[in-house]
Amino acid sequence: MTSALRNIIYNCKQATFLIEKRIAGKITAAETLQLHVHLKGCSVCKIYQRQSILINKVFSDFENSDVKLDETFKKILKDKIEKEINKN
């Protein structure tokens, strides 16, 4: 077993770092193997990985939620635009 592999088997800090790097970018083949071995034996990091993906999804889903400006603010905006146009 290489020392890199041995080091990661118990290293959750490194494993969660690789999880983030894999989700948002890419990791090397060696890192993929290290992570695979770690996750085989670490149920806590498996929970972490699931939740990390869930957080990304909840975060980006927000865009599709139907947020609206309140009418009072819209009215203020409209008035400001009209005032600005009439300046010219």
Next chain:
Amino acid sequence: MLNKTDQEFGEKCLHSDPISWVEKYADYLYGFAISRIRDEEVAKDLVQDTFLAALQRLDGFEGNSQEKTWLTAILKNKIADFYRKRSSSSVKDLREMDVEGELKDFFDAESGHWTEKDYPRAFGLEMYNPLMMKELGFVLNKCLAKLPGLWFSVFSMKHMDDLASEQICNELKLTNANFWVIMHRTKLNLRACLQKNWN
């Protein structure tokens, strides 16, 4: 003379009709801004700034692009400015940047193993449930508000706009190594915050 001015103004407005902007685009632009900023007041300000900046540049709007696309492009620039401003005011020393001023490490310094109190525990969301997801979204927003400005900017640029890490590093003047440390620490903190405030 007066007629000529009227006529010029009329021509200028042919491509765009600012009176109808709020009606047509305010909700859309607000949704765009708030999903990237997660702060109602700031998002409102940015929408207003966008309309006012667009008025100044009406001459430059040729009508080649859609009004909505044009306004969104202006808003995008304002959001990028906001990210940069918030990031440059945060301390870039990673050791001093943790949430609520305390340095949470989550892991044993020697082994790198989770410290027991920080063990991730299941959220109980194994079954997909839209209502609970929505609830989780509210809690997440509260947790996002506690993040250091730089972290939030990095996280949002990556996950809302799917920018390449190189581009984010460029815009916020970060090294690639710092970028990944921030991504990691952001997620550790968000996850811990959700676990603490969920249920």
